Each structure stands twice: as C-alpha cells, then as structure tokens.
Amino acid sequence: MTDHAALIKACATGDRSALKHLMDAEGGRMLGVARRMLRRQDLAEDAVQESFVLTWRKAHQFDETRGSAKGWLYTILRNKCLTLLRNADREIHMDPADLEREGDATVLEAAFDRLDQAHDLRLCLETLDPQKRMAILSSYILGYSHGEIAGRMDAPLGSVKAWVRRGLLKLRECLS
Template structure:
C-alpha cells in the first residue's frame, strides 16, 4: 500500500509568500477542519470561528514571507496565527469565555494525532496532561491562563497577584519544560 509523502508546510508558506494561490488552497484544504476547531474552542461560536478562520488565512497569505523556519515549524506558525486571531476576537468587551484543561487536552489530542501521522511521533492528551502536572502549580496556572483561557500576561499577573516579570519568566520556562517533556 503506497503512502503519500508528508505535506511540506514550509514549502507551502514559501509558495504563499511568492503569491502562488494553490499553496494557500492546499494549506486550507489540509488544515481548515482542525483550525476551525481551534478557533471554535476559543470563540465558542461556529459562525465567529468561521470568520476568525477566514481572517487568519488572509493573514497567512499577507504575512507568509515573515515566517522564519529557525523560530519553529511552519504548521505551528499557522496554528499560532489562527489562535491569535481567535484570542483577538474574544478580547472584545464582554466576550471572553474560558476553556478548561479537559478541552485543551481534547484539542491537543486531535492536533497531535495529525502531527503524529505527519511526523511519526506518538504524542497524546495523556502526555500533555502528564507534562503539565510536572510543572509547579503557579507555573501550570500561568500556562493554562495564557494558552487556554487566553489571558494576557498582565491579566495573569493581576489574577495571581504576581509580578509581571515573574509571570513572563514562568511562562517562558514552563513552555521550554513542556517542549522538552513532549519531545
């Protein structure tokens, strides 16, 4: 049984940067259902999530040339664009809604299953939960508030009654620990 070669996200972004529309279409066809799920979990409304996804793909098209492979994967960059667009949408006054860790692990599990198929890695929601549990409670809270709840560093500092610089350091170090634990 022949398998298709892995999708080259970096090449697709480079093609977008050159103005090759087929590449954006290929990215959309490959990732839209997952990215819509990311947006929908954050904004909690399918119609708004579809708007967020559209806006995010416009940003991907407009800013593909700014992607820097040395800073991370192309696929991760695309997910970050969508995530930031969704967080921006919920930061409108009175619109912030919260996800819990169970939802994060479900979302992560879906994304990681696709990652595992692409990269041959066996990551799952249990691994993410195990790695999160290794973090000290305040550091874990910072990560969850930042990446699940969508809070800014300033909001986290106020919520945890912790200096802003400490919150930023905790998040940076915690992400490095999570990356190491999940690799």
C-alpha cells in the first residue's frame, strides 16, 4: 500500500523519486478520472501532467490534518479538469488541411521568409524544431492563444505550451 502523504511530503523536500512513485501509483487512475470528466484523451493527458506539476510545486502546502493525501491529489486534478473545460470554449479544433485553406501557414511562411537570411532572429528560429517554430510564430504573428494553436495544430494544449515556452527559452539563449 502506498503512503501518499509521505510521498507528497518527500516531494516538498525535492525528492523526484517520490513524484515518480506518486505517478506510478495514481497516474493511471487519474487519467481515467480526467478522461471521464473531459471526454478527450489529449485534454485528459494534459490535465494529469499539469496536476502532477502542481503537486510538485505545491507539495509544501499539503496538510495531513485537513484531509487525505489521495483526496488532495484528486482535488488538484478535478480543479485542473474544470479549468480545461471552462477554457475548451476558446479552443478551435481544425483539420490540418483546413489550416492550409485559411492561409495561416502561408502567412507564417511569408513572415519567416521576409526575415533577412543573416538576421539573428531568423538564424535562431531555424535552430528550433518545426513544431516549436510554428507555435511561436502562430502566437506572435497571428496572435493565437495556446488553445487556438493546439486546435489548429491538432496537438495537446500542454504540448503547445511546452513548445512555446522551451522555444522562447532557446531563442532567448540564442539571441543573447
């Protein structure tokens, strides 16, 4: 039997293996709960991932006297699922072929091509994975939210957020 409270307390001290044990113990069940709430596999996976990230970050706030550790984990998951459901109205899901018809890819390519071949920003953008580059350009050139990008690229929201974040970090490093 897993001692969830001890694992959460270990997370609060920075023990990464404790988080892995929590994920192994509860990840599958949490995915099932999230899938039932969200009715979408990609959103459910995002919800579980983000729940474990929050668990790691907020483990120091867990108080055994206020409730069970398992209840605390599932409350985090429930709140994350509800947030994703509220935000789902803002997502636009499109077939990748529709993206071409709307011309977004053409606009992004044209904007990228207008950068001078020797321009530092272009050189740094060329080092990014195509997905990261497309997500960043969609955000900054077309003004799309992460949810809109996820819908247009047919990718999980958490992945798009990670692509943008990691891409921007890599750009910042490259440009400095």
